[in-house]
Amino acid sequence: MGDNFSSKFERVCAILNKYNQRSDKLIPILQEVQEEYSYLPEDTMTYIATALGISPGAVFGVATFYSHFTLEPKGKYIIKVCDGTACHVKKSEDIIGVIEKELGLSSKKKTSDDMMFTLETVACLGACGLAPVVVVNDAVHGAMTKEKTAELIKQIKEEELANATV
């Protein structure tokens, strides 16, 4: 635990040093920290505040203002369903419904219990020509249907299962 703890802060320190502890670089700092841990742990935010010489409230304020930041850990697969106008007109709601049903999620419960999947809706991914769009981690899947979505989730689950048994 002790080792874990110090190595955790070492990585944060490296990021802080990269930006010369400048408080105007708070957003890129938080972005890199989140990339490191997949979310923003509370103690890390307090630490960043002290290092930058600003109040923890200021850091917390920024972290909660921008939708890219998350204060809770996310699943291994982050499924983003685009609900921009073009995708919405092409029935992205149906796709969200399928995913929620397949993974037992709801608008309140975003991450599955096994920490495998997190479902997010985003305003627009700018790939409107392919609407409706689903992005799993960084792979873009265009022109989705309810059937294709169910198939995609099944495929990921099978891959995971295969990896687990190996």
Place this chain on the structure above:
Amino acid sequence: MLLSDKINLEERKQHYLDQTKNYRSKIVICAGTGCMANGSMKVYAKFKEVIRDRGLDVTVALKKEKADYMLVESGCQGFCQMGPLVTILPEDTLYTKVQVEDVEAIVDQMLTANGKVEHLLFERPDTGERIAKQDKIPFYEKQHRTMLKLCGNIDVNDLDEYIANEGYFMARKAVLEMTDVEICKEILDSGLRGRGGGGFPTGRKWDLTRVNESDVKYVICNGDEGDPGAFMDRCVMEGNPHSVLEGMIIAAMGVNATEGYIYVRTEYPLAVSRLKSAIKVARESGILGKNIFGSGKDFDIHVMEGAGAFVCGEETALISSIEGKRGMPTLKPPFPAQKGLFGKPTLINNVETLATVPVVLRMGAEKYSQIGTATAKGTKTFALTGNVANTGLIEVPFGSTLRQIVGEVGGGVMNNDGTLCGCDFKAVQIGGPSGGCLTQDHLDLPLDYDNLQKVGAMVGSGGLVVMNQGTCMVKLARYFMQFTQNESCGKCVVCREGTRQMLALLDDIIEGNATQETLDLLEELAQTVKVGSLCGLGKTAPNPVLSTMRYFKDEYHAHVFDKRCPTGECEALASYRVIPEKCKFCSLCAKKCPVDAISGSKGVPYVIDTEKCIKCGVCITVCRFGAIIKG
């Protein structure tokens, strides 16, 4: 110093032309977000492999003196729905939906001179005719591509190719030969107006920043394209990043700035990486950094990634965000031109505006101002999406009509099942959550800033979403209201609470709990939010509601007074019924109905008891004759 202080553009251009003149063909493969999602990079790799297998030589980014073919990874070509797109130059053949398996056939056809792989050519959905040449496809033929001309045509990673297409010549002219006053005047004379939504004259904005004396000034490029359904800026940043940099250099010379920022939304990772690498090569060539073009002047650009807040598209909020704070708008004045980033005079323009600047200088103000209408000069890009045959990125002159855009470029309206409907659209939503909708009555309205304002819409950043007859306008208004309610930063009470209440009122309408009072209250609240908000987000948030109420009053009334949704989209108001003529008395629906709401017998068409019906939709799914409808 190893790098030449003064880049010789003529030499670089000639060198590029000499190198490429002996190639048999140039194969351009679209590497925009859309085509990449459809596997265009695999197609790219396969081309390289197949050409080499045939014993021929192919060159990629690093060009050689002699090669048979040149393979180019381009930015977005605009016709996203048909991707992956492959263009063969110089004959200008466009292949659509190219898969790895098709590559061999294409290469073989290229070797045997003029043949074409017929089944990959674009097929006109209405006539079935195959079209080979890119500029003969209606989608491209009816456009007027100036700013987008190179986007999708040149290699995004190749500085020399940009230079060979006259790139950076105008930046050099601005740096070495023009004074700040001359630059501002040229832009003002061209009539260029901001492409990000506001439509403020660009030249005047530059001049206002120029006159403020300061040791440090900034130029910011606003790439926080947040409007859902709009992706013009993404395509430019991905497809021709150097044009954005060149526009920023010219702007910097016009206002005497030494530092620039490009603020890109985090949802566009490809744009971020392409801009960063373009900045790197521009620095290495002495185009950015210290002593640019050997002039003794300095100008450098940084990329800042947004963190997901729509309101940061507003200029003062964007500035707060770069400063590391919550992206909340501040009161104007002071305008950014007086006191902007870190308290210094700051010029802030949208991506499309800045990428248009080199085009304006190249054409000259006078010639540029001949395109467009009296009050809106030049061309505008639109992201054409929704229920339309050809979706993608288009560029047309200001003053084009919806008839031209949707009918000709877009190729007509589509049904929900993906077939061409041959009918009229119900509405076109323009300008995203800040804009409004246009109807059939506006088919021949010349689109520009002022005309759209008059009919209660706005150009906005340029999202054009086409909707067919099956779209419920109340639900659409609710969709946009939810978006703005989510994105309201919370600073102004009327925006924060007003949008929330408006959303609740719209929910009442959709769920069948509304009365005349709901409609009155909704309208009153809309006006309040409009007047009482500080920034553009709040001021324009009620637009979709007001504009749908104006043009689709009947549909609101149907929801409120008849408790009926004409399109059947609103679940709570939908009712299921059997079309008697289609019913074949098979009784399947009655058997499957979980609440026994359906009754009938042999020879008598079945009927649904709406009192008992729980709207589960099972009957529609099981009916084999399409005899049950919702609406």
